[in-house]
Amino acid sequence: MHLCKKILLLKNYIVIILTFATLLVSSQTTRKYSNEFMNIGVDAAALGMSNAVVSQTADVNSGYWNPAGLVHLEDHQLALMHSSYFANIANYNYIGYGMSLDDKSAIGISLIRFGVDDILDTTQLIDDQGNINYDRISTFSTADYGLTFSYARKLPLDGLNYGINAKIIRRIIGDFASSWGFGLDAGIQFEGQNDWKFGIMARDITTTFNAWSIDEEKFEQISGAIDGENQDLPETTEITIPKLEIGVSKKWVFHYDYALLAAANLNVRFEQNNDIFSTSFASINPALGFEFGYTDLVFLRGGVGNFQNEIQIDNSEQISFQPNFGVGFKYRGIQIDYAFTDIGDQSAALYSNVFSLKIDFDVFR
Numbered sequence: 001m002h003l004c005k006k007i008l009l010l011k012n013y014i015v016i017i018l019t020f021a022t023l024l025v026s027s028q029t030t031r032k033y034s035n036e037f038m039n040i041g042v043d044a045a046a047l048g049m050s051n052a053v054v055s056q057t058a059d060v061n062s063g064y065w066n067p068a069g070l071v072h073l074e075d076h077q078l079a080l081m082h083s084s085y086f087a088n089i090a091n092y093n094y095i096g097y098g099m100s101l102d103d104k105s106a107i108g109i110s111l112i113r114f115g116v117d118d119i120l121d122t123t124q125l126i127d128d129q130g131n132i133n134y135d136r137i138s139t140f141s142t143a144d145y146g147l148t149f150s151y152a153r154k155l156p157l158d159g160l161n162y163g164i165n166a167k168i169i170r171r172i173i174g175d176f177a178s179s180w181g182f183g184l185d186a187g188i189q190f191e192g193q194n195d196w197k198f199g200i201m202a203r204d205i206t207t208t209f210n211a212w213s214i215d216e217e218k219f220e221q222i223s224g225a226i227d228g229e230n231q232d233l234p235e236t237t238e239i240t241i242p243k244l245e246i247g248v249s250k251k252w253v254f255h256y257d258y259a260l261l262a263a264a265n266l267n268v269r270f271e272q273n274n275d276i277f278s279t280s281f282a283s284i285n286p287a288l289g290f291e292f293g294y295t296d297l298v299f300l301r302g303g304v305g306n307f308q309n310e311i312q313i314d315n316s317e318q319i320s321f322q323p324n325f326g327v328g329f330k331y332r333g334i335q336i337d338y339a340f341t342d343i344g345d346q347s348a349a350l351y352s353n354v355f356s357l358k359i360d361f362d363v364f365r
Contacts, residue, residue, distance in 0.1 A: 034238040035169055035181065035208055037114040037144045041065075042081055042094045044337035044356040048326020049289025050303025052263040054247030055189060055199035059358065060098035063108035063150035066187035066201045066245075067163025070106040070152035073098050075362030079110075083354040090116045094356075098150070108150035115143030119174070140174030159191035169210060176215055183208025183240065195252070201245040208240035244268040261291040265305075276307035276319060289324075299328035301339070333363030 043061040046053045054066050060077035062069030081094040091114075098108035118139045147170070152163035169181030187201040214236060249263035265287040269275070275283035287305030306322035326339035339354040 034240040044339040044354040048301035048339035050287040050305035052265040052287045052289035054245045055197040056249040067150040068161040068187045068189040071161045073100045078359045081356035105153040110148045112146040117141040142173045145170040179210045179212040181210035199247045203243040204240045210238040212236040259293040274308045301326035333360040
């Protein structure tokens, strides 16, 4: 098919996604920061490139970054990841599985857990007589879960693929409160000439809705623990507004053994915040990443992203950013990756050491 027709069809898909997301944003007045744990990211290889992978993701982790990339699976793949935050207080874990259905479609499933365990509950530390009783201290956990089902398929147009996600969100705060949520993502990828790739990922395109259930008896115990500090029950509904990630990448191969991949993302939130480009309608945050590979065996990665306008003590603004670094090793279907995020503490985000494992079962057959 003629290249002009390919570009025209790709443009139509982009317009549909952009229009759908924009209409949903304009019709909602919502909390701005719900389910933020789903924005952390998965796969140390992607995090080492500052998440600039929307256009070229092509493995089991595509279920998170852009489900359209799942069509590149040739067999079954399994992925695992672990990282810790806040001096190992919070743990972030991920498991993903993907498989091809035929030469045109694939499916995937993944689970994310972000939790803090063994939190001391001191709400009953002081009894009715005002005595401190340490035996009344208990522990509880708070955890967020994101379960994602993915489907991807190749379109009749060569090089154009699409994918969709259905997400179930479960959030638990001990015995105090819990919630259920549901949302949808949609993504497309287009492979152009000369190894150019383009991608769009629209997250929470229907807005992800969370409904909370709060134990009113326990809430009264907490809010009434200090005289005069009683509070009303918080809102029991949350809506996560849509986000867009637009990516482009290109790969160069030198002397057959060496390869360089360069990628860029524009991350768009439909709100005004501290992103480097921000208006009342939307804020844009760029991300740049690269991967240098040798014989598809050893990989060196780097990237920069999370550009923010930070307010200083003297009320002046200073641009901060988050540099990342990563390495990877791949041998006979087993790939181990490591990423060190926020090198040199250049942004307000805390650094983290991230490890991930990917197994391609096609090699073992």
